Amino acid sequence: MSRVGIRELAAELGMSISTVSRAMNAREDVSAATRERVTAAAERLGYQPNQSGRTLRRGATGTVALVIQTNTARTEMGETFYFSLCDGLQQVLATKSLDLVLLPVGASADPDQYLVNAVDRHLADAYVVSNTHRVDRRIEYLTQRAVPFVALGRGGVSDHAWLDLDFEGVAAHSVARLAGLGHERIALASDDRDITSTFEFVRGYRRALAEHGLPTDSGWEIRVPDMPEGGAILADRLLAMSPRPTAVVLAQETLAIGLYRRLREAGVEPGSDLAVIGFRKNPVCDHLLPSLTSFEVSLDDYGRRLGEIVLGRLTPDCPDDQPVQEVWAMKIVPGESDAHPPREKAAR
Amino acid sequence: MSRVGIRELAAELGMSISTVSRAMNAREDVSAATRERVTAAAERLGYQPNQSGRTLRRGATGTVALVIQTNTARTEMGETFYFSLCDGLQQVLATKSLDLVLLPVGASADPDQYLVNAVDRHLADAYVVSNTHRVDRRIEYLTQRAVPFVALGRGGVSDHAWLDLDFEGVAAHSVARLAGLGHERIALASDDRDITSTFEFVRGYRRALAEHGLPTDSGWEIRVPDMPEGGAILADRLLAMSPRPTAVVLAQETLAIGLYRRLREAGVEPGSDLAVIGFRKNPVCDHLLPSLTSFEVSLDDYGRRLGEIVLGRLTPDCPDDQPVQEVWAMKIVPGESDAHPPREKAAR
Incomplete structure (x- = not known):
């Protein structure tokens, strides 16, 4: 039978x-x-x-590769995202006897070419690509070659599987929170890479400004270099503005480290003189005073979910299933960095 | 011919x-x-x-694996070591058409069993193992199986290749520096894993105390859990001592973050009330005030050297060559955290 x-x-x-x-x-x-x-x-x-490791659409390697940039400000300031993600991801892959490998794309490598080489060398049966761009050659290449993959971050125009943090929702929530405190000049800061997370974050920021009838100013959307000094450069830009924004939302929470320091050097106190909200609750920012309001995600759960989606791409049983495209909600962790109304309001 | x-x-x-x-x-x-x-x-x-990639003693994968623990305090506080090492390592491996993969050993995995599985699955042609123990089953296994490898950190009793930072030298230099400032009660702090780096650090500390005729006290050799709270636990231990050490040298520099915070909560000022010296100059500690005296290493150069040693293990031309066993010197970067003589001396 x-x-x-x-x-x-x-x-x-x-x-x-x-x-x-x-x-x-x-x-x-x-x-x-x-x-x-x-x-x-x-x-x-x-x-x-059809759930045993043997029946997965797998190649010779038995591995899944998580491709990560190692030359970003976050890796230089201290990486806590990818390593924390690995544990849950690995546990799910292990249920199908798959191993997780990380492929580090260094400062000297071209990310697109790196991925092409990895695929051509068959380093893994499936790939997770991160730091996705709106037009992403890697996603196009993986799709063309019919290599199973999941994008960590939206990107590309093809109908592929992706998992993403809720950059848009977090930005909108941050603006709404600041609007509720009476802030009217709210700036946004992000690094200057053209990645989808930045695009989504900016979209949420603009949407919320419009919803709350707040003024916009293209000068308030500040891009700073993807390096540890980015936060200090952000501070300088804000300090040079007149009138100055009374609040800033950060697409990269590690910007807060340099921002706080440079503001204080200029006699401006973060929190009371300038409200700040960061993106992800990151242990690297835990030392900051005033504590940084930011949004929590369980990287263990997120890693597990990513693992499930990867397994789905490797299971050929359901060809008519749509690829999973999922936005992961985050939960606010209020800190002291946005606990004050704007000075001009407080003085009235 | x-x-x-x-x-x-x-x-x-x-x-x-x-x-x-x-x-x-x-x-x-x-x-x-x-x-x-x-x-x-x-x-x-x-x-x-015999230097082309083709003539290396390589297996089917064309990859070299760097095996790293992802559940240490350093990865939770912000990892800057391994990712920064990758770029130089990868560049050297690329000269022989070898790819670098990272194998993350998560919190839920047994490091020894993880390595055995990786070798059995032929995930790579050669391995770099880190966090080496004095008796290290991984090194024994790799040696038995004749798998090319380099230990990042001394360890094991076999005659294998290793590269290590100068933990002993840094500890001795730190003690000598504090002795020169007049400190007589100098404590040591490390995490509580039985790894060779801790052993070497303790050895350098004890040697330097003896050389400078300083008192020893087994209670001053403080082991704290390998978690972000470790620094706070260290502070509590120090604060409970009478008389209290006037200085502490840290085998893991990230301990300084929790140490500073808890000391201040107790009204004790790091630097002036307790001198502190950290191991490696780490961007994650750059925000600390007073700035942490620590020791610099170019992780780009260190990664390149590691790559050279790995290539040596994969080149079968020189069977009578001794495996490279190399200690990498580090250079002090003076900060303000040990700029003060002990209070009791200053008061005289």
């Missing part, structure tokens, strides 16, 4: 493979009745779930 | 392969006369250096 897989089960039930798959995984977008029908048929036909 | 390699060249000259190798590499421990003899013979015989 030939093996009864998900295709045979779907044919027997007259359902799509996608529906059967969702039912087998007890997804909530499938009715209880459908789930019961599928489960009963699976038992009756002796369905064998 | 058969290829004239290093063996044939050495036989012709009546020299050891090791000497010929060193002469070809223009090493300074070979006389100019010997270098000239070797060069002349190489030209005469049509010596073909």
